[in-house]
Amino acid sequence: MIKKSLAINPKAKGLIFDLDGTLADTMPIHYIAWKNAAAKYGVNYTTELFIQMAGIPVYPSVEKINEIFGTNIDPKEMGDSKEAEFEKNMHLTPEIKVVTDLVREYHGKIPMAVGTGGSRRLSLKTLEIIGLKGYFDILVTSEDVANFKPHPETFLKCAELMGVDPSDCEVFEDGILGMQAAQTAGMMVVDVTEYYKVTIGQ
Secondary structure, three states: OOOOOOOOOOOOOEEEEOOEOOOEOOHHHHHHHHHHHHHOOOOOOOHHHHHHHOOOOHHHHHHHHHHHHOOOOOHHHHHHHHHHHHHHHHHHOOEOHHHHHHHHHHOOOOOEEEEOOOOHHHHHHHHHHOOOOOOOOEEEOHHHOOOOOOOOHHHHHHHHHHOOOHHHEEEEEOOHHHHHHHHHOOOEEEEHHHOOOOOOOO
16 A cells, blocks of 8 residues: 655654655666666566666676676676666656655755765756756765665765764665665665555566
8 A cells, every 4th residue: 555645754854865766766767778788688687686686786787687697798788788778768757756745845954865876977867857956965876885785885975975963864765775775874764665656567
């Protein structure tokens, strides 16, 4: 059952949002891009695999595919192919309004940041597409950390840049790895998929 309204924890002094699948409903577009890119290498990319790897940056995702399938695919080659596939259709991305409404409500009132496993260029483009360009001074991407989710570095860096103690930060996430990262960082965490219908693979 989908929960109706999303509110922040009264204890929160800083808000951190994942991007893909949290602010922007990009996951179906990412899934098709991965499926098409993987098919070129004879890999059957399933929805289960996609969900399992949500939050992992693009090149490490290909390395993971190599581990799982025993392949020797060049991470940059396949990763760039996947990103190109995604970019062709990213203009179709809708916002996830139940979450973006919170951003608009608290903009200028409480420190906010985006912590994503995506690239900076495509993350900025995604924020522009969903009408949130200029809403976040702090954007931590895969290019800004040495360790990606489920390691807490992304979110800890967001907290540091906001000047808010990790225990006072509330993270909004859709991915299992991202939720683990937030919990490891000692932050409050909200699973946003309880507030909207996930349609990956349909």
